[in-house]
Amino acid sequence: xxxxxxxxxxxxxxxxxxxxxxxxxxxxxxxxxxxxxxxxxxxxxxxxxxxxxxxxxxxxxxxxxxxxxxxxxxxxxxxxxxxxxxxxxxxxxxxxxxxxxxxxxxxxxxxxxxxxxxxxxxxxxxxxxxxxxxxxxxxxxxxxxxxxxxxxxxxxxxxxxxxxxxxxxxxxxxxxxxxxxxxxxxxxxxxxxxxxxxxxxxxxxxxxxxxxxxxxxxxxxxxxxxxxxxxxxxxxxxxxxxxxxxxxxxxxxxxxxxxxxxxxxxxxxxxxxxxxxxxxxxxxxxxxxxxxxxxxxxxxxxxx
Ligand SMILES: [Zn+2]
Numbered sequence: 542x543x544x545x546x547x548x549x550x551x552x553x554x555x556x557x558x559x560x561x562x563x564x565x566x567x568x569x570x571x572x573x574x575x576x577x578x579x580x581x582x583x584x585x586x587x588x589x590x591x592x593x594x595x596x597x598x599x600x601x602x603x604x605x606x607x608x609x610x611x612x613x614x615x616x617x618x619x620x621x622x623x624x625x626x627x628x629x630x631x632x633x634x635x636x637x638x639x640x641x642x643x644x645x646x647x648x649x650x651x652x653x654x655x656x657x658x659x660x661x662x663x664x665x666x667x668x669x670x671x672x673x674x675x676x677x678x679x680x681x682x683x684x685x686x687x688x689x690x691x692x693x694x695x696x697x698x699x700x701x702x703x704x705x706x707x708x709x710x711x712x713x714x715x716x717x718x719x720x721x722x723x724x725x726x727x728x729x730x731x732x733x734x735x736x737x738x739x740x741x742x743x744x745x746x747x748x749x750x751x752x753x754x755x756x757x758x759x760x761x762x763x764x765x766x767x768x769x770x771x772x773x774x775x776x777x778x779x780x781x782x783x784x785x786x787x788x789x790x791x792x793x794x795x796x797x798x799x800x801x802x803x804x805x806x807x808x809x810x811x812x813x814x815x816x817x818x819x820x821x822x823x824x825x826x827x828x829x830x831x832x833x834x835x836x837x838x839x840x841x842x843x844x845x
Contacts, residue, residue, distance in 0.1 A: 546595045550768055551713055553691055557595035559584030561617060562665045564825050566727050566766050568617050571717055572599060573710060575688025579608035581708050581717045582618045582764055586667030589624035603628040610695065612719030613705035614640040616654055616666045618764060623670025634672055635686065635695060638679035640704030644672040657738055657835060680706050698753065700746025701735055709756050716758035716772055721749050723779040724765040728823045731815045734783040736836040743787050750776040790837040804834045
């Protein structure tokens with residue numbers, strides 16, 4: 542890897558761009574360095590080598606890593622867990638208890654993701670490897686973890702997915718918010734929700750945002766993508782935008798619009814807000830919008 546994929550956020554916090562299916566600035570992993578080392582989110586299975594190269598750039602050997610913390614089991618966050626573990630002899634996995642069965646046996650998760658993204662995309666994302674159960678510690682509502690000089694709290698953060706945690710770093714007042722916050726691709730410049738199928742719950746998403754806001758974080762690290770200095774605003778905007786997209790989709794669905802037509806409408810709203818022309822809309826953002834509509838439609842089947 543000739544190009545730099547990492548950036549320093551503080552002496553103890555680093556970003557690794559996982560270069561998801563070849564795209565920069567879309568899926569981040571974060572390295573937390575106390576006397577022990579933790580990697581929060583690991584990217585797609587197909588990004589495992591990029592993540593290892595990123596760690597090397599930060600002078601971290603795979604055998605130095607103590608914890609892998611996939612914030613949830615969606616393939617862009619937890620997909621590479623099993624692949625990396627094979628290279629990291631002492632690493633343990635910290636994950637929300639509802640996600641644990643999918644780390645141990647990813648087959649249902651892969652099946653569900655294939656129905657959303659199609660086989661070609663799944664091939665590009667890579668297939669997760671099974672994670673040995675004895676290497677996983679499950680998080681319920683909350684769990685504290687000492688890295689030596691850094692105290693982490695893993696916090697159950699449902700809404701986007703029931704098996705999601707975010708991570709708060711006490712000493713740095715940094716919140717690694719997982720997909721409890723919307724997507725903020727630097728190329729787009731505006732926040733869009735992240736509401737994929739199959740278990741979106743907007744009410745929970747909003748109470749999670751409220752709960753995380755009360756931590757009063759100074760810095761927010763988003764998986765999609767990067768550092769924000771206005772965490773409370775991002776969390777509040779995520780709730781507002783998610784509710785707007787759900788309401789707009791509900792209304793368009795009632796008018797009989799197809800998922801494609803709804804996605805096109807929402808996309809033109811994003812283009813207007815971002816001040817971009819249709820041709821400037823990034824391909825990966827296009828995928829995000831379509832996936833969001835699928836998730837909201839799925840939610841509306843049960844909550845018309
Ligand atoms: Zn994600």
